[in-house]
Amino acid sequence: MPLFLIKSLLAVAFILAAVVAFAAMMTLMGRPGQQSDPKKLRAVHKTAGFVYLGLLLVISYICLRYWVMAGDGISIRAALHAVLAWGLLFVFLLKITIVRFFKGFLKIIPTLGLIVLILSLTVAASSAGYYLFRSLCVQVPVAGTETENPASGADIPEGQIETGNIESGKYHFENRCAFCHFADKKENKSGPGLKGLFQLERLPTSGRPVTDENIRTQITSPAGMMPAFTDLTEKDLTDLMAYLKIL
Secondary structure (H helix, E strand, O other): OOHHHHHHHHHHHHHHHHHHHHHHHHHHHHOOOOOOOHHHHHHHHHHHHHHHHHHHHHHHHHHHHHHHHHHHHOOHHHHHHHHHHHHHHHHHHHHHHHHHHOHHHHHHHHHHHHHHHHHHHHHHHHHHHHHHHHHHHOOOOOOOOOOOOHHHOOOOOHHHHOOOOHHHHHHHHHHHHOOOOOOOOOOOOOOOOOOOHHHOOEOOOOOOEOOHHHHHHHHHOOOOOOOOOOOOOHHHHHHHHHHHOOO
16 A cells, blocks of 8 residues: 555544544533533543544654655645644644643633644645545556557667666665665555566556656656655766666
């Protein structure tokens, strides 16, 4: 299962935990005298809060690995997602700190809880929501098109490989691509495995024909959730292409 799909499914549980915790808090603090069981509401709120925090930490770890891998190639959307996530973490920790140590400020807890919920929804929408939307909209290759391409078969012309430095290309792959793509198999990692890439007719994500130009475009201006590696030079791209052709 692709890593981004796992992250998106975790985000759904993350939002559900946030909604349950917020609803329990609002019922407990916003409707005095009408709660059927205040102790039960507190237990629900606390349990949902722990689940929320655990999911937040797991998702944050996945995001940090992605950001480290993307480096300067992170998109504007992903950068905004990161800023909102840091803001969410700050407000959530502030809420916990007030509840535990500064009870004189408890009157602002419902407001902070609302801010946490809004930020949670916004953060999830800018990542998981975007991923699921793009997954529905990205062109899917027609069944049976992922076959060997006679124009780009297993025997790559030697001169074509020599246009780039394979060892340099391997270095770039291991530092930029290996986090999401296998080089020695076709199975999905976070993204599709790239073994035999130049033996396909169409690219797995965008559905475009497998050509040097389309692969370069996928690297620098990608379809789907792949980060854009706009900092790679023309030589870097040529070397990377040379390595991809021998997979």
